[in-house]
Amino acid sequence: MRNVFIFLIANALMCSSCQPNDDFEVNNSSLIVEGWIENDGFPVVILTQSIPVTQTDIHPDSLCDYLVRWAKVTVSDGTDSVTLTGKYDSGYFPPYVYTTSRLKGETGKNYSLTVDYKDFHATAITTIPMAPSNVAFSVKHCTGSDTLYQIMAHFKDNPYEKNYYQFFARVGTNTKQYLASYLGAIDDAILGESSDAPIYRGHQLKSHDYTPYFYLDDSVSVKFAQIDEMAYRFWDDYSKVLSLSGNMFLSSYANIRSNIHGGFGYWCGYGAITRHIVIRDSVP
Numbered sequence: 001m002r003n004v005f006i007f008l009i010a011n012a013l014m015c016s017s018c019q020p021n022d023d024f025e026v027n028n029s030s031l032i033v034e035g036w037i038e039n040d041g042f043p044v045v046i047l048t049q050s051i052p053v054t055q056t057d058i059h060p061d062s063l064c065d066y067l068v069r070w071a072k073v074t075v076s077d078g079t080d081s082v083t084l085t086g087k088y089d090s091g092y093f094p095p096y097v098y099t100t101s102r103l104k105g106e107t108g109k110n111y112s113l114t115v116d117y118k119d120f121h122a123t124a125i126t127t128i129p130m131a132p133s134n135v136a137f138s139v140k141h142c143t144g145s146d147t148l149y150q151i152m153a154h155f156k157d158n159p160y161e162k163n164y165y166q167f168f169a170r171v172g173t174n175t176k177q178y179l180a181s182y183l184g185a186i187d188d189a190i191l192g193e194s195s196d197a198p199i200y201r202g203h204q205l206k207s208h209d210y211t212p213y214f215y216l217d218d219s220v221s222v223k224f225a226q227i228d229e230m231a232y233r234f235w236d237d238y239s240k241v242l243s244l245s246g247n248m249f250l251s252s253y254a255n256i257r258s259n260i261h262g263g264f265g266y267w268c269g270y271g272a273i274t275r276h277i278v279i280r281d282s283v284p
Contacts, residue, residue: 031120033124034048034265036270038225042105043100049068068117077103084099091177092176108128108130113125123261148215152196156194164232167223182239203242214279222276223274224272227269227270234268
């Protein structure tokens with residue numbers, strides 16, 4: 001992804017309490033799509049517009065003006081086509097999503113996404129792989145700390161299949177949103193048949209004193225998803241950008257590969273399992 005705009009996906013916006021400005025217009029911007037559908041789950045899409053880097057004097061309250069609230073968003077499985085409804089939802093950040101309860105994800109199916117908004121027309125397609133199996137989790141103290149804990153995943157990869165994985169984590173019960181675990185994108189080329197992987201807390205810019213680890217009594221939901229190759233490329237590139245960028249608001253010179261035609265971002269299918277871990281109960 002080019003470094004000409006701020007990447008406004010959900011873990012980069014800081015506008016949870018601001019009010020929209022109906023007269024605001026964005027010039028020379030791009031459409032940013034953050035969307036997913038998982039097995040037995042409904043599609044969720046978050047839309048924003050990019051902020052040109054040349055706009056250096058941007059108050060955090062004005063970032064809400066980059067949310068896209070009046071788009072036509074359609075998801076199709078090749079047989080049924082459903083137009084998603086946009087609504088305010090405080091369980092996500094930013095707190096506005098497009099979704100529906102009329103279309104549920106199924107393993108093995110392809111799902112196409114179409115977004116129309118003003119002069120923007122964006123499309124993408126994804127598939128939902130088989131969910132991982134034979135997964136277990138453990139918790140241990142971080143080396144050198146009495147207050148921080150590390151979650152580890154233990155799983156088996158089929159050596160006769162080409163697989164890609166992504167970990168997500170959600171802390172607490174006041175949000176519906178799973179954040180991509182830091183360095184959580186995995187290509188099975190680096191795995192053995194049995195593997196261990198650390199689960200790190202996702203990062204939002206609105207949070208202070210970030211740590212990738214967890215605290216005693218944290219209630220953590222871990223989502224472990226098998227993804228297709230395009231989704232892996234996106235999350236792997238995104239993780240590298242966060243690692244290399246000196247300023248978390250700005251993208252680095254590295255490109256983030258995207259499957260969105262007519263915009264940037266991602267539309268991902270997840271074959272996922274979810275486990276809930278209370279750190280207190282999980283400490284040996």
